[in-house]
Amino acid sequence: MTMNIPTELQERSAARNLLPLVAIVFSGFLSIGIPLPALPLHVNGTLGYNAAVVGWIIGIQSFATIFTRKFAGSYCDRHGPKQSVSLGLPLASCAGLLYLASTRIADPLSSIAVLTLGRLLMGPAESLFLTGTMTWGIGRVGVAKTGKVMAWQGIAMFAALGLGGPLGIAIQQRFGFAGVAWTTIVLPLVGFAVARTLTALAVTRGHALGLSFTGALALIWRFGLALALAAMPFAILTSFLVLLYGSYGWQGAGYAILGFSAGYIGVRLFFAHLPDKIGGARVGAVSVAIELCGQLLLWLAHDPMAALAGSVLTGIGFSLVFPSMGVQAMARVPAHSRGIAVACFMAFIDVASGLTGPVVGVVIGWYGYPAAFLAGALACVASLAVMWSGSRSDSGSATVAQG
Known part of the structure; x- marks a missing residue:
């Protein structure tokens, strides 16, 4: 029985170290998941654009994420995962601000242009905060628990995306797309507040390494x-x-x-x-x-x-x-x-x-x-x-x- 105590303590310690990061991923991905079902309703129903434009608006974030992965990884290694998360989450809030600004513009073409900028900005935001939380989690609990880090943060991602669907529709129906935008502004700041309370990892200086x-x-x-x-x-x-x-x-x-x-x-x-x-x-x-x-x-x-x-x-x-x-x-x-x-x-x-x-x-x-x-x-x-x-x-x- 005594032989199991160190293992149990290690598991509890790993859980304590991972839970704040899981909360950060959950809040960050809620800001991605909530707009997804609301965007088609807004772009098609309010702005009057067809399904091709809807697909473009939804898909453009994925392409922005792909093209900023390299930058996010390099930034995380140079400045540390805490700094990567602390930059990515406010960027996600700024994307929400652009969503909100697009609702205040009467001209549909100008409105969708600002909305597109917001979707583009959400790409590097996701790259930075997700790369940061993954790297931070591995650093906090050790490389031997890499699988647990990825599994737990994956649960947070999919739970947020799954919950985001019905939430996004409910918010859109009650408050319009402006309400969705405000939610996208606030949620990343909740994760940011959690991130600022955590201890940063030591960063190995030197580009050549x-x-x-x-x-x-x-x-x-x-x-x-x-x-x-x-x-x-x-x-x-x-x-x-x-x-x-x-x-x-x-x-x-x-x-x-x-x-x-x-x-x-x-x-x-x-x-x-x-x-x-x-x-x-x-x-x-x-x-x-x-x-x-x-x-x-x-x-x-x-x-x-x-x-x-x-x-x-x-x-x-x-x-x-x-x-x-x-x-x-x-x-x-x-x-x-x-x-x-x-x-x-x-x-x-x-x-x-x-x-x-x-x-x-x-x-x-x-x-x-x-x-x-x-x-x-x-x-x-x-x-x-x-x-x-x-x-x-x-x-x-x-x-x-x-x-």
């Missing part, structure tokens, strides 16, 4: 590519599951999406320690295999219950892919370059999110909605192949070293 973005990419690309391929089924499910249900005339698409979320969060709550405990390679491979089963079930589904089961399995499988690949990726980079490595790693998800919709949309145009989930299954197979080739490469390197 840090990895470049391409240097970090060379070390972690396999794990990032495996993650990107495994993230495609998630993007497919969130984009096309409702349309699959509609094509068959089924009811209950909302329950299927809820089932995905329940599987995702449930696994992270109870099994987040597994990548750190038994290794990211094993957990990642098993996770993607489960995700593959979920996608195949969705492809072959002939009734809503089968589709629901496929959604739940996809959520269960996808849940630990991010921390599993993250554990392996972060183990390959020096501590003083962890910020650029986190930014590089996160960019793979951005690319997957940006490319999946258009590519799979073409597939659906040719073969129908079920084919989207066959594409998701093939992405899982490709992810497993990348993991397998990486493990072969690692074992080969180890054999050479021993020889």
Whole structure:
């Protein structure tokens, strides 16, 4: 019994160190999630623009995030994660100010131009505060608990995005888009207040010591590519599951999406320690295999219950892919370059999110909605192949070293 006390104390200490950062991620991502359902209503209903413009306004933040990952990672390594978070969250509030300013402009073209600037500003804001909190969390609890850091912060991200949907619609209906803008202004400042109370990590000075973005990419690309391929089924499910249900005339698409979320969060709550405990390679491979089963079930589904089961399995499988690949990726980079490595790693998800919709949309145009989930299954197979080739490469390197 006494042997377990140090471990229990370590777990409690890790939880205490991570909870403030989880709160920061949650408040920051609420400011991203709440506007998402409100933007189409505002851009189409109030400003009168068509669906193409709506898609552009929503998607432009993702592209801004991709192109600022490198800057955010370098900034985090040079100035420390606390400074990165302390810059990113006020930038998110400034994006909210631009949202608010756009509601005060009568001319639709000028209004949407200011709104676009706000969406562009939210990209680097997200890059900075998310890279900062990930790096800060690893620094506060140790690289051995990288999986736990990524799992807990992932729960905060998805919980905020999930809660943001109904909240955004409710606020839009009650207060208009101006109310959404005010929420976007205030929420990041709550996270900022929490961040300022925390102790900063020591920063290793000296530019020459840090990895470049391409240097970090060379070390972690396999794990990032495996993650990107495994993230495609998630993007497919969130984009096309409702349309699959509609094509068959089924009811209950909302329950299927809820089932995905329940599987995702449930696994992270109870099994987040597994990548750190038994290794990211094993957990990642098993996770993607489960995700593959979920996608195949969705492809072959002939009734809503089968589709629901496929959604739940996809959520269960996808849940630990991010921390599993993250554990392996972060183990390959020096501590003083962890910020650029986190930014590089996160960019793979951005690319997957940006490319999946258009590519799979073409597939659906040719073969129908079920084919989207066959594409998701093939992405899982490709992810497993990348993991397998990486493990072969690692074992080969180890054999050479021993020889």
